[in-house]
Amino acid sequence: MDEERAAPPAPEFAGPGWPVLWAGAAPPRYPSRLAVLGARGSRSWYVGGGISLVWLVSVAQAMVAVSPTALQAGIGIALVVVFGAAFLLAGPTAWMLAGTRRLIVPALLFALSFALFPWLGWHLSTIWTYVGVIVGMCVLAWGVTAAIILGLGLLATLTAGITEGWSEGILWIPLIIVSISLMMAGFGRTLAAMNELRATQRQLELMAVERERGRVARDIHDILGHSLTVITVKAELAGRLAEVDPARAQREIAEVESLARAALADVRATVAAVRGVTVSGELAAARVALEAAGIASELPGSTEAVSSERRELAGWVLREGVTNVVRHSGASVCRIRLTAHEVEVADDGVGPRETPHGSSGLLGLRERVEAVGGRLTIGRSDLGGFSLRASM
DSSP: OHHHHHSOOOTTTTOTTSOOOOOOSSOOOOSOHHHHHTSHHHHHHHHHHHHHTTHHHHHHHHHHHHOSSHHHHHHHHHHHHHHHHHHHHHHHHHHTSOGGGGGHHHHHHHHHHGGGHHHHGGGGGGGHHHHHHHHHHTOOOHHHHHHHHHHHHHHHHHHHHHHHOSSGGGGHHHHHHHHHHHHHHHHHHHHHHHHHHHHHHHHHHHHHHHHHHHHHHHHHHHHHHHHHHHHHHHHHHHHHHTTTOHHHHHHHHHHHHHHHHHHHHHHHHHHTTOOOOOHHHHHHHHHHHHHHTTOEEEOOSOSTTSOGGGHHHHHHHHHHHHHHIIIIIOOSEEEEEEOSSEEEEEESSSOOOOOSSOOHHHHHHHHHHHHTTOEEEEEEOTTSSEEEEEEO
16 A cells, blocks of 8 residues: 555656655655656756756867867867766656655766866866756755755855955855755745645546446445346246236236336436436335335325435435335335434334444445435334434
8 A cells, every 4th residue: 555655646647757755765666767767747857957058068168178189178078968968867867766865866966077177177166056956856855955055055165265266256156056956946846746736636536536436336236226126026926926817917027127127227327427316206116116025115195394405315215225125124014204304214024134334235325324414323113123214
């Protein structure tokens, strides 16, 4: 489970190659490090970073100017190109590492800058801005980031003071290093926060999909559980009547066919999320189901007592309760009560069974009732059998 939470955001939203806040002990799990370097986020970094490399053109010109031979000038230009390429790769490479391990990348870039020392001397501090930018884009704690960037600026000040003498003029390079690096640190943290929000949004979308799948599965269970129970009862009745009363048996078979078609239509409508359940419709269906099962029914004359905002939920309670009566109770009488705040289905059968979690249908019904702040109670009725009561 920890590894699943540690996985990077989906490429469509944040994706590998974008800066992310990371304080774990292990690096993010990517399918391929090369894939990260070529990801959309990395390509965006290459564009912005490539524009900033214009500054290296003046550095290369200065190195050519102090080179006594064309060979040395060529080597110097090649090293500048290598430094620029290393800078571009440093961002995505750092984002693939965890926590303070990211600092390895700017440390290596800082060490690489000294390859230009034979040409620039301590004036190579002019390219430490690139090192500070990578430190900022590592998206570490502000205290760590600021301390390293300020230390880099102080080092640039010391080297300039040693080589050029102490004056106000030596401060402009350190100020550029510190200001640009801190600005990029803020930009990197903003990007990281945006990517966390995108990743959270993606996770919420996946959770919504899972909830919808659960709703559809629960609805299909309730639909088929009720419909197949009635179909089974009617089919058994038709089998018993086949020789005694063929005409009635034929009518029962026709009703079985009608119920099967209705169940199929309900399943299709559920998948399309357009099927409605009403307490009046379920009360009428309960009458038919109980009659087919040979169970005497005590039903209310109307459903007007149920408020409009609770009529669908009351319908689900009736459906599940009557299904259990027909399928499991062995009852001879079933009573349904409807009030403004309560629905009860009771019988005189075997009563509640001792099960640790209840049936999946009752679990789904409990979720429906509790979702609107109600309470589902299961126990023994005053008729001596099972009682299913929903307080809404």
